[in-house]
Amino acid sequence: MKGIVFTEFLEMVESKFGLETVDNIIEQTNLSSEGVYTSVGTYDFNEMVSLITGLSDEVNIPVDDLIYTFGLYLFTGLANAHPEVIKSYNSPLGLLYSIEDHIHVHVKKLYPDAELPTFKILDKTDTSISMIYSSSRGLYRLAHGLIEKAFEHFNGSADITYELIKEDGTEVKFNITQNG
Ligand code: HEM
Known part of the structure; x- marks a missing residue:
């Protein structure tokens, strides 16, 4: 890590x-x-x-609550350390849509030994996105906090729900709907 x-x-x-x-x-x-x-x-x-x-x-x-709180904190830290990675986005849904194909690709160039999760987009509309988080580390609550903070970063908010596809949290489906 x-x-x-x-x-x-x-x-x-x-x-x-x-x-x-x-x-x-x-x-x-x-x-x-x-x-x-x-x-x-x-x-x-x-x-x-x-x-x-x-x-x-x-x-x-509880550990899970701390991981989620850390996700909220980490988004700002990553965004401040690497403003160039997120500056091309003007909406939280656009940013989330691009984690897999742009953001984490860029991260891999910055840190070749980074161990990143994968996000598979299942569906995207103008106001919502659903995607599957997969990682052997099972840090889906970290993803939860990062996603929530991405909306706050653009002065918005969202309804975020998740379902564990695998009980150990290594595969988790997120349903995200933007408010307002
Ligand atoms: C790792 C999700 C945006 C850089 C991770 C991890 C998660 C995650 C869950 C933990 C590793 C794992 O689960 O296997 C997300 C989400 C994002 C996002 C949901 C957007 C809302 C970003 C951005 C950057 C970034 C904007 C950098 C500018 C990293 C780095 C790691 C990481 C450096 C650590 C890799 C390692 O420890 O080897 N990301 N990420 N992420 N992400 Fe992202």
Whole structure:
């Protein structure tokens, strides 16, 4: 998993729960990187799982809710780090439609060892989109938060529902309808 995901995660923990919580989860988790990340580095995905599990124990919030909250936070971090990737979009649905064929393709050029999910579009109208998230990492709640923030980024909002096609969350169908 790319370092930018770790640096954004620790920033979120600091801003929402304080520096002491950052220190506690790094101390309590046995991390081979010792909690030191650079945005271009690549680290074991299991370290992220340990950090999120540690945070969940520390703040008594379920892991899935924390992953979703992190998705909301991460969208802004990615957009600020790579404004060129999203500047060609003028609507959230247009952006979502292009994750697979443009956004993550560009990400793969920036970070050749990035491990990205796939999004298969099932249907798109002027006001809605449905698509299937697939990834062995099962981070569909992260996708949920990223999608929701994409609407906020364009000063909009949406109704977002999802159904697990596979119980472990490695394949999940999203139905997204724009409000207003
Ligand atoms: C990883 C979804 C937009 C860059 C991921 C992951 C998800 C995701 C769920 C976690 C990996 C996995 O599930 O296997 C989305 C969605 C987006 C979006 C739903 C739009 C709403 C972007 C944008 C950028 C970006 C705009 C960059 C400018 C990345 C990077 C990773 C990532 C760097 C980490 C890859 C790694 O750790 O190896 N994305 N993404 N994404 N995405 Fe996206």
